[in-house]
Amino acid sequence: MKVSLEVNGAARAVDVDPWRRLLDVLREDLRLTGTKEGCGEGECGACTVLLDGAPVNACLVAAGQCHGRKVTTVEGLAGHADGGAVLHEVQAALLACGGAQCGICTPGIAVCASWIVDAEPIGADAGARARVRELLAGNICRCTGYQLIVDAVVEAAQARRAGEGEP
Amino acid sequence: MAELQPAGPVGRPVPRVDGVAKVTGAAHYVDDLDLPGAWHGATVRSTVAHGVLDAVDLDPDYDWTDVVVVTAADIAAAGGRNVVTLIEEDQPALVPLGGRVMHVDEAIALVAAPTRARALEARRHVRPRISARPAVLDTDAALRAEVKLYGDDNVFKRFVIRKGHGDDAAFEDAMAGADRIIEGVYPTAAQEQMYIEPQGMAAHWEDGRCFLVGSMQCPYYVHKAMKALLGCDGDGVVVTQAVTGGGFGGKEEYPSMIAAHVALLARKAGRPVKLIYDRGEDIAATTKRHPCVTRHRLGLAADGAIVAIDADVVMDGGAYLTLSPVVLSRGVLHAAGPYRCPVVRIVGRVVATNHPPHGAFRGFGAPQTTFPYERQIDKAARLLGVDPLAYRQRLALRPGDTTATGQELTFSVGSEAVLEAIARAAGPRPARDAVSAGGAPVRRGRGVCFYFHGSGFTGAGEQRIAGRATVALTAAGDVEVRSSSTDIGQGAATIFAQIAGASLGLAPERVRVVDPSTDKVPDSGPTVASRTCMVVGGLVERAARALGTRIAAWAGEHGRGGAPFAEVAAAAAAALGEVAETVQYEPPPGIEWDDATYTGAAYPVFGWAACLVDVAIDLDTCEVTVERCVQAVDVGKAINPMIVKGQIEGGTLQALGWGLLENVLYQDGKVANASMTNCIVPTFADAPDLETVLVEVPYPYGPHGAKGVGEIPMDGPAAAAINAVVDALGVDFDVVPVLPETIAARRDAWDAARRKS
Ligand code: FES
Ligand code: FES
Numbered sequence: 073m074k075v076s077l078e079v080n081g082a083a084r085a086v087d088v089d090p091w092r093r094l095l096d097v098l099r100e101d102l103r104l105t106g107t108k109e110g111c112g113e114g115e116c117g118a119c120t121v122l123l124d125g126a127p128v129n130a131c132l133v134a135a136g137q138c139h140g141r142k143v144t145t146v147e148g149l150a151g152h153a154d155g156g157a158v159l160h161e162v163q164a165a166l167l168a169c170g171g172a173q174c175g176i177c178t179p180g181i182a183v184c185a186s187w188i189v190d191a192e193p194i195g196a197d198a199g200a201r202a203r204v205r206e207l208l209a210g211n212i213c214r215c216t217g218y219q220l221i222v223d224a225v226v227e228a229a230q231a232r233r234a235g236e237g238e239p
Numbered sequence: 240m241a242e243l244q245p246a247g248p249v250g251r252p253v254p255r256v257d258g259v260a261k262v263t264g265a266a267h268y269v270d271d272l273d274l275p276g277a278w279h280g281a282t283v284r285s286t287v288a289h290g291v292l293d294a295v296d297l298d299p300d301y302d303w304t305d306v307v308v309v310t311a312a313d314i315a316a317a318g319g320r321n322v323v324t325l326i327e328e329d330q331p332a333l334v335p336l337g338g339r340v341m342h343v344d345e346a347i348a349l350v351a352a353p354t355r356a357r358a359l360e361a362r363r364h365v366r367p368r369i370s371a372r373p374a375v376l377d378t379d380a381a382l383r384a385e386v387k388l389y390g391d392d393n394v395f396k397r398f399v400i401r402k403g404h405g406d407d408a409a410f411e412d413a414m415a416g417a418d419r420i421i422e423g424v425y426p427t428a429a430q431e432q433m434y435i436e437p438q439g440m441a442a443h444w445e446d447g448r449c450f451l452v453g454s455m456q457c458p459y460y461v462h463k464a465m466k467a468l469l470g471c472d473g474d475g476v477v478v479t480q481a482v483t484g485g486g487f488g489g490k491e492e493y494p495s496m497i498a499a500h501v502a503l504l505a506r507k508a509g510r511p512v513k514l515i516y517d518r519g520e521d522i523a524a525t526t527k528r529h530p531c532v533t534r535h536r537l538g539l540a541a542d543g544a545i546v547a548i549d550a551d552v553v554m555d556g557g558a559y560l561t562l563s564p565v566v567l568s569r570g571v572l573h574a575a576g577p578y579r580c581p582v583v584r585i586v587g588r589v590v591a592t593n594h595p596p597h598g599a600f601r602g603f604g605a606p607q608t609t610f611p612y613e614r615q616i617d618k619a620a621r622l623l624g625v626d627p628l629a630y631r632q633r634l635a636l637r638p639g640d641t642t643a644t645g646q647e648l649t650f651s652v653g654s655e656a657v658l659e660a661i662a663r664a665a666g667p668r669p670a671r672d673a674v675s676a677g678g679a680p681v682r683r684g685r686g687v688c689f690y691f692h693g694s695g696f697t698g699a700g701e702q703r704i705a706g707r708a709t710v711a712l713t714a715a716g717d718v719e720v721r722s723s724s725t726d727i728g729q730g731a732a733t734i735f736a737q738i739a740g741a742s743l744g745l746a747p748e749r750v751r752v753v754d755p756s757t758d759k760v761p762d763s764g765p766t767v768a769s770r771t772c773m774v775v776g777g778l779v780e781r782a783a784r785a786l787g788t789r790i791a792a793w794a795g796e797h798g799r800g801g802a803p804f805a806e807v808a809a810a811a812a813a814a815l816g817e818v819a820e821t822v823q824y825e826p827p828p829g830i831e832w833d834d835a836t837y838t839g840a841a842y843p844v845f846g847w848a849a850c851l852v853d854v855a856i857d858l859d860t861c862e863v864t865v866e867r868c869v870q871a872v873d874v875g876k877a878i879n880p881m882i883v884k885g886q887i888e889g890g891t892l893q894a895l896g897w898g899l900l901e902n903v904l905y906q907d908g909k910v911a912n913a914s915m916t917n918c919i920v921p922t923f924a925d926a927p928d929l930e931t932v933l934v935e936v937p938y939p940y941g942p943h944g945a946k947g948v949g950e951i952p953m954d955g956p957a958a959a960a961i962n963a964v965v966d967a968l969g970v971d972f973d974v975v976p977v978l979p980e981t982i983a984a985r986r987d988a989w990d991a992a993r994r995k996s
């Protein structure tokens with residue numbers, strides 16, 4: 073089956089078995105290896121990408137479902153300016169707060185967190201931290217104990233709001 | 240030598256040197272490597288726990304073109320030995336024909352094919368024939384030794400530690416002098432490391448040399464194992480660590496097995512091969528924390544002082560010896576806990592069973608023995624009617640005291656400091672009874688725990704390993720740190736850059752930490768045992784200083800005496816070419832250890848920690864919520880507070896998971912829940928906000944005072960959490976894990992206790 077999709081803003085076409093996992097299309101056919109496989113059964117979230125702006129587990133999505141749709145992977149989060157990469161707020165915050173250790177969960181968490189800071193008004197209170205935990209509960213990290221990742225997402229949300237000129 | 244600048248890089252939360260690559264997805268783990276023409280491997284495994292391999296049949300109706308099959312026969316045919324060399328050579332890489340199958344999921348044959356799907360398909364058409372034998376599936380059966388798996392008694396290793404007495408009779412006399420004796424039996428379960436990157440390795444051969452790259456903690460362990468397996472010398476194999484997605488001990492020994500398999504496949508296929516485990520295979524086949532049972536007796540004087548400690552520790556080693564003796568050693572050396580006691584007897588045994596081999600997991604035996612003594616101390620406090628934290632403060636080892644092995648504590652003893660930190664952080668107890676959002680009754684409890692963990696290898700281990708590290712000024716004028724210590728997420732590369740940078744007056748980003756590859760770095764010893772920062776970091780510091788001294792001398796000779804390293808490095812490199820300083824481990828003075836009697840300085844120094852946990856238990860569902868967890872850890876010196884904090888928090892949550900949530904189930908010797916759906920670990924939603932207190936009581940022989948931190952956070956929080964459950968419900972739980980079903984099974988007992996209170 074010929075599948076046309078937009079990946080990180082660029083039009084791509086692949087000719088694959090419609091049941092091929094989106095994860096394999098990204099990693100093998102398109103060589104976008106930032107999206108990771110930790111379990112292949114929808115439990116770990118290492119394969120999280122945005123499909124039409126909403127987070128999904130790429131190991132559970134079939135290529136045939138992606139025709140005509142938009143996919144954002146970790147490689148599509150950073151922007152570009154003056155010829156260099158500009159990290160997305162969540163990437164910058166994960167780096168600054170120590171939210172990435174071994175880093176294998178980080179692409180999935182960064183992608184999901186990018187959706188959180190867009191979709192949710194995350195403040196700095198305890199309720200906000202609980203909300204971040206709830207929204208990221210599909211992403212497992214075995215290294216960090218999550219604390220520094222939650223710090224990072226809260227910080228990124230604030231950076232995002234400051235960037236948008238909110239008080 | 241350039242002076243250390245006041246605002247040097249040590250002690251600051253410098254972002255990880257590998258951070259940008261990790262947050263952008265650019266970091267390449269082994270499965271991300273593009274190896275043109277590579278085939279994919281798969282492993283044919285045993286389905287029985289114990290038996291004899293009679294044959295390996297290939298389905299005659301299957302199309303075997305473009306498939307390579309490897310069996311044990313291929314090893315000897317090429318002049319190698321069929322062993323995975325570690326402490327002993329009892330484990331084969333592949334079960335040979337006529338050989339013994341020792342556990343379910345043991346490797347019997349290998350296949351490789353152009354695609355992963357084809358390899359997995361071909362695997363189903365390789366059919367081992369095994370004559371099953373009775374299997375040994377628990378430690379009691381192993382000790383009865385009716386079925387012999389190892390030697391005459393199935394005991395891989397036994398240790399005895401005696402303090403303050405000569406023999407068993409004298410020990411019992413001392414115990415008989417106790418005013419009261421608290422006895423308990425404490426089983427602790429296996430635990431899966433569950434690094435999020437499953438294990439994997441790739442290999443290719445070039446001019447008769449084997450090149451391996453993969454996910455691992457210890458490139459030189461793999462290197463050593465490959466020399467025996469492939470029958471080559473050290474030059475015949477090059478082992479390189481790829482970016483590694485977590486290890487926690489799980490990638491200490493097992494990568495040698497995968498390396499063996501993929502090297503054999505690549506040799507036979509004549510092309511690169513990748514062998515990447517899927518999650519189910521990784522959980523089923525690779526090592527886990529040793530299940531353990533400790534029988535513990537605590538003898539108390541009338542005033543509550545400890546008169547005698549008796550611990551009998553039995554671990555399930557699984558089918559092969561692997562690292563079990565060392566795990567047991569660390570277990571027994573921590574089994575008396577960080578408490579004053581004149582008379583101690585500890586007996587430890589690790590035995591052979593037909594389970595897949597158990598192995599290294601953060602804490603390395605100490606969590607298994609910490610849980611028993613911390614339950615016992617809690618029981619003692621309750622019996623005496625004293626505050627559990629104050630009781631620990633009273634009994635804690637202090638400078639001048641001796642441990643169970645007679646090691647006198649002289650420096651860097653953070654015991655009082657960590658307990659004091661917990662006392663300060665504790666705050667008022669939350670209300671005991673409440674109602675959940677769903678209307679269920681909730682009971683709260685608070686638990687504490689106090690523990691220590693030896694930094695670095697046991698006894699004379701560091702001298703034996705004689706780790707080396709190099710700091711070099713390259714001909715191009717760059718500063719490089721070369722060591723075989725791997726960054727498995729714990730931040731080794733960043734910390735080394737900070738340490739070398741501090742010694743040379745350079746910003747950490749000006750220091751390049753070379754990716755560990757056995758043809759580029761010296762053997763610094765394995766990345767285990769909380770030794771990387773303290774021991775190898777110490778080597779890096781010394782090597783960097785030596786380099787600084789060399790360059791300063793050159794500068795002096797060339798009319799630029801006193802100039803900072805950064806200013807003269809380029810000129811020195813241009814004039815001298817590469818300047819490399821390599822240093823080797825030297826033990827701190829006064830460290831004496833007797834391996835025969837298990838007495839003396841078991842470790843150069845200990846880390847100390849204390850933990851407080853508040854839990855809330857839903858009395859309808861028996862679910863336990865950790866509402867608060869504070870851990871205070873004496874790390875000597877936090878080279879990078881952000882990284883240290885992350886390390887501690889990661890270990891803390893693994894420990895809480897082990898105590899309350901995780902469980903590896905075995906059925907007939909097979910892991911029965913080999914998937915992430917069924918073998919669960921804590922999620923964001925399960926974890927509380929973790930409070931971490933860094934305590935710094937410097938170790939005079941560590942880099943800037945640092946000592947080990949990797950493992951200690953794993954040792955105690957499970958005990959603190961279960962002590963909190965006991966506090967809430969008023970009945971004892973003496974097992975790890977305490978799951979909702981564990982609590983539910985004792986509903987009658989705690990319901991009665993609750994109504995009384
Ligand atoms: S790989 Fe998709 S959720 Fe784990
Ligand atoms: S950083 Fe290692 S799993 Fe999250």
